[in-house]
Amino acid sequence: MKVKDSATPESAIAVGSSTAGPSNSGGAALAGLGVVAFSLTFPSTAWGLESFGPWSLVALRTLLAAAIAGGVLLAGRVPVPDRRHRAGLVVVAAGVVVGFPLLTTLALQTSTTSHAAVVVGLLPLTTAVFSSLRTGARPPRAFWIAALAGAAVVIAFTVQESGGALSGGDLYLFGALLVCAAGYTEGGRLAGIMPGWQVVGWALILSLPLAVAGAAVALPLEPVRLTAHGVIGLVWVAAGSTFFGLYVWYRGMAEIGVPRASQLQLAQPLLTLVWSFFLLGEEVSAAAPVAAIAVLVCIAATQRTGRARRRG
Numbered sequence: 001m002k003v004k005d006s007a008t009p010e011s012a013i014a015v016g017s018s019t020a021g022p023s024n025s026g027g028a029a030l031a032g033l034g035v036v037a038f039s040l041t042f043p044s045t046a047w048g049l050e051s052f053g054p055w056s057l058v059a060l061r062t063l064l065a066a067a068i069a070g071g072v073l074l075a076g077r078v079p080v081p082d083r084r085h086r087a088g089l090v091v092v093a094a095g096v097v098v099g100f101p102l103l104t105t106l107a108l109q110t111s112t113t114s115h116a117a118v119v120v121g122l123l124p125l126t127t128a129v130f131s132s133l134r135t136g137a138r139p140p141r142a143f144w145i146a147a148l149a150g151a152a153v154v155i156a157f158t159v160q161e162s163g164g165a166l167s168g169g170d171l172y173l174f175g176a177l178l179v180c181a182a183g184y185t186e187g188g189r190l191a192g193i194m195p196g197w198q199v200v201g202w203a204l205i206l207s208l209p210l211a212v213a214g215a216a217v218a219l220p221l222e223p224v225r226l227t228a229h230g231v232i233g234l235v236w237v238a239a240g241s242t243f244f245g246l247y248v249w250y251r252g253m254a255e256i257g258v259p260r261a262s263q264l265q266l267a268q269p270l271l272t273l274v275w276s277f278f279l280l281g282e283e284v285s286a287a288a289p290v291a292a293i294a295v296l297v298c299i300a301a302t303q304r305t306g307r308a309r310r311r312g
Contacts, residue, residue: 027255034249039271051230053222059214064238069201095183103176107169117272121154126181127262150298188253196250263302
C-alpha cells in the first residue's frame with residue numbers, strides 16, 4: 001500500500017472548515033469510537049500498575065504497540081514517510097506515545113482514575129487552542145463559548161470532587177494535557193496527508209528505541225508481580241488505547257476537523273467514571289450525572305456550530 005493510494009486530501013484536515021459530505025458522520029463515529037477506547041485507558045493503567053512499575057508499564061506499553069504497528073506496516077509494505085513529515089511524527093511520538101502515557105501513569109500513583117479523568121477533561125479545549133495556533137484556523141465564536149462552558153463544567157467538577165485543593169499528581173496531569181494536545185494537533189494534520197493508522201504506526205516506530213532503553217533500565221529496578229488484571233491492563237493500553245484508539249481518532253479528526261473531534265472528548269471523563277465504578281469499584285459522586293448532562297449539552301453545541309459554519 002502506498003501512502004498516496006489511500007491518503008485523505010490535505011484539505012480535509014482544515015480546522016473547523018471541513019467540506020460537508022457523507023464522510024462527516026463517519027468521521028464523527030470514528031472519533032467517537034476513539035473516545036470510547038481512550039476512556040478505558042486510566043482504568044486499564046490502574047490495572048497495569050498492579051503488575052508493573054510506572055516506568056516499566058509505559059515502556060512495555062510502547063514496545064507492544066510498536067510491535068503491532070511494525071507488523072501492520074510491514075504487511076502493508078508501507079514506504080517510509082517523506083522527510084518533510086518526520087518532524088511532525090516526532091511531535092506525535094513525543095506527545096501522544098511517550099509524554100501523555102508517562103505523565104498520566106505517574107499521576108495515577110497518587111490520583112484516583114476518576115480525579116485524573118476529570119482533570120484531563122480539559123484536553124478538548126487545550127487541543128482546540130493548539131490547533132488554532134498551529135493551523136491559523138478560527139472557529140466561530142459560538143464554538144469557543146460552548147468549548148469554554150464545557151471546560152468550566154470540568155473544572156468545577158474537579159474542584160468540587162477534590163474539596164478545593166489540587167492533588168499531588170495534578171502537575172503531571174496538566175503537563176500531560178499540553179503534550180497530548182500538541183500530539184493530537186500534529187497527528188490530526190498528518191492524518192489529512194496519510195492514513196491515520198500510518199501516522200500512529202510511524203510515531204510508534206520512532207518511539208521504539210526509547211521504549212527498549214526504558215524497559216532495559218526500568219524492569220530490573222521495578223518489581224514485577226504478574227496478575228490477570230495487570231496483563232489485561234497492559235494489553236489494552238498498548239493494543240486498544242495506543243494503536244486502535246489513536247488510529248480511529250486520527251482518521252476521524254482528518255474527516256471532521258481537529259476542534260470538532262476534540263470536543264467529542266468532553267464525554268471521555270464521564271465514560272471513564274463509569275468504567276472506574278464498574279471495573280475498579282471507585283465511588284462516583286452524585287455530582288457526576290449532573291456534570292455528564294451539562295458536558296453532553298456542550299458537546300452538542302460545539303458540533304452544531306461546526307455544521308452551521310460549513311453550510312455557510
